[in-house]
Amino acid sequence: xxxxxxxxxxxxxxxPPGVTLLEVIESLDMNQAELANRTxxxxxTINEIIKGKTAITPETALxxxxxxxxxxxxxNNLERNYREALARREERIRLENQIEWLKQFPVSxxxxxxxxxxxxxxxxxxxxxxxxxxxxxxxxxxxxWLTPQASFxxxxxxxxxxxxxxxxxxxxxxxxxxxxxxxxxKNRFREALFEVRKLTKEPIETFxxxxxELCAQAGVVVLFIQELPMCxxxxxARWLSPEKxxxxxNIRYKSDDHLFFSxxxxxxxxxxxxxxxxxxxxxxxxxxxxxxxKQEEDANRFARDFLIPPEAYRKFxxxxxxTYSIVSDFARQLGVAPGIIVGRLQHDKIIPFNxxxxxxxRLQWAKPQENEA
Numbered sequence: 524x525x526x527x528x529x530x531x532x533x534x535x536x537x538x539p540p541g542v543t544l545l546e547v548i549e550s551l552d553m554n555q556a557e558l559a560n561r562t563x564x565x566x567x568t569i570n571e572i573i574k575g576k577t578a579i580t581p582e583t584a585l586x587x588x589x590x591x592x593x594x595x596x597x598x599n600n601l602e603r604n605y606r607e608a609l610a611r612r613e614e615r616i617r618l619e620n621q622i623e624w625l626k627q628f629p630v631s632x633x634x635x636x637x638x639x640x641x642x643x644x645x646x647x648x649x650x651x652x653x654x655x656x657x658x659x660x661x662x663x664x665x666x667x668w669l670t671p672q673a674s675f676x677x678x679x680x681x682x683x684x685x686x687x688x689x690x691x692x693x694x695x696x697x698x699x700x701x702x703x704x705x706x707x708x709k710n711r712f713r714e715a716l717f718e719v720r721k722l723t724k725e726p727i728e729t730f731x732x733x734x735x736e737l738c739a740q741a742g743v744v745v746l747f748i749q750e751l752p753m754c755x756x757x758x759x760a761r762w763l764s765p766e767k768x769x770x771x772x773n774i775r776y777k778s779d780d781h782l783f784f785s786x787x788x789x790x791x792x793x794x795x796x797x798x799x800x801x802x803x804x805x806x807x808x809x810x811x812x813x814x815x816x817k818q819e820e821d822a823n824r825f826a827r828d829f830l831i832p833p834e835a836y837r838k839f840x841x842x843x844x845x846t847y848s849i850v851s852d853f854a855r856q857l858g859v860a861p862g863i864i865v866g867r868l869q870h871d872k873i874i875p876f877n878x879x880x881x882x883x884x885r886l887q888w889a890k891p892q893e894n895e896a
Contacts, residue, residue, distance in 0.1 A: 537608040539575025540601040547591055562586040578602055618649050624661040625649050627686035629751045636749060638694055656693055668693075684753035688803060691754050692761075695771035699744045699763055706766040707742025709794065715741045716790055720830065723783050723860040727886060734786070743768045743793060745786075749888055750775045758785040760792035761801045768793045779884040780866030783859075784826050791825030792818070830863050845874050850882060860884070 548558050555573065559566040564583070571577035579587070584598035622645045630648060634641045639655050642648040658664045668689045705711075715737040722730045731747065738745045744763075750756065750773045759771045770789040774782055785804070792802045796818050804819065827833075839853050845868060854861035862883035868874045 537605060537612060539573075540579050540598060540605050541573035541575050543601060544579075544587070544598075545573050547593060551591065558590065561590045575605070578606070614650075615646055619646050621661050622646065622649060624664075625652060627684065628652060628690055629684070629687050629753065632751050633690060636751075638690070656689070664689075683755060683805070687751040687754035688756055691748060691751055691756060691773075692759060692771070692801075692803070695746050695748050695759070695769060696763065698746050698748070699767075699769045699771075702739065702744050702746075704739040704744055704767055705742050707768055712738065712741035712743055712790075713794065715743075716787070716829065719786070721858055723779070723830075723863060724858065727779060727782075727884065738770070742766055743770060743790075745770045745772070747772050747774070749773055755805050757781065757804050758789045759801065759803045760789040762798040765798060768798075774886040774888065777886045778862065778866070779860055779886060780862040782886060783830065783863055784866065787826035787829050788822045791822035791829075795821060795825065827867070830859060831857060831867055836867070840868075840871075840873060845879065847879060847882065850879060854882075 548554070553561075555569045556566050558564075559569045562569070562583070564586070568577060572579060572583070579598050579602040581595070581599060584595035584602070587593060587598050588595040625645065625648060630639070630652065633639045633652075633655070639651050642651050653659065653661075653664070656664055656668065658667055669685065718737050719730075719734045722733050725733075735745045744767065746769065748771055755775065757773065757775060760768070762768050770786065770793065772782065772785050772789070788804060789802070792800075796802070800818075802818070802822070804822075835857065850864050850868075851861045854864050857864075865874075865879045865882045869876050869878070
């Protein structure tokens with residue numbers, strides 16, 4: 524058994540401190556009545572301590588130290604460990620009746636991604652998932668992750684699992700808490716977005732690194748967290764505190780235009796919408812971010828217009844010429860990646876979805892599969 528396993532080893536049996544106390548007094552040829560006289564405690568109390576019915580208090584521990592020569596800290600630790608073991612056993616019994624709750628989470632994928640550890644049985648696995656979410660029970664999870672978040676309630680498709688979405692969001696929260704950032708500054712963040720827009724022309728690795736740095740300097744943490752099964756989320760935006768925002772992304776749709784649009788869509792939420800809200804956005808190949816919600820449409824508009832100025836786009840489309848060279852030249856004039864232009868034209872159904880795709884860069888997760896695009 525290695526050190527990490529020892530940290531999670533909790534025997535399923537409990538030994539009352541009284542068993543040890545009985546062994547000590549017997550080794551000294553002392554009986555319970557004599558110990559009671561020496562400590563000034565009723566014989567009944569000593570008997571109940573030995574049977575585990577009464578706890579060894581700090582005061583009793585001091586008395587045992589004086590009478591038996593065994594440090595009070597020993598008895599206090601023994602009692603504390605015993606009570607903890609009892610609590611763990613009771614919790615285990617309670618959780619064994621809630622194993623069904625685990626089925627709403629993609630536990631195997633979470634283990635594979637090394638978000639949680641694999642445990643030897645369902646009860647311990649349930650405790651592992653609860654620890655991941657930072658809650659003590661399935662009921663506390665419901666209150667923390669579902670009840671206050673209206674965003675979850677809009678997902679009524681059988682292909683979308685709120686438990687998987689919650690796990691994805693929680694992983695972003697855990698990683699974001701490790702990252703230091705400056706206090707949020709709206710003007711600085713807006714300036715950072717202009718710099719990030721220019722980075723869309725650069726290699727994806729450069730975009731990821733520099734976008735994270737620029738946004739952190741403005742109080743916004745940017746993370747790339749791999750998606751989970753039944754979690755078709757392109758991104759999310761929320762506030763971890765009044766001074767720290769989080770933009771969480773993945774590359775589920777594996778093309779640069781989707782990634783860039785998602786980033787600026789979530790940035791729109793940060794700049795334009797409330798700090799108490801959680802925005803979770805799905806994306807489809809055919810419809811893009813196609814939500815009727817006013818705030819979602821506002822974020823869509825922000826991303827569209829920030830990446831491609833409306834008047835320039837209107838004039839470009841009016842010419843009705845969309846070759847590789849023409850689209851590439853237009854992207855160069857705007858200072859953005861050509862895939863952004865192709866994605867917009869396809870979304871607006873101006874060109875077919877199978878046209879000009881060589882201008883869209885394909886993406887894949889690097890190893891390890893976490894926080895990289």
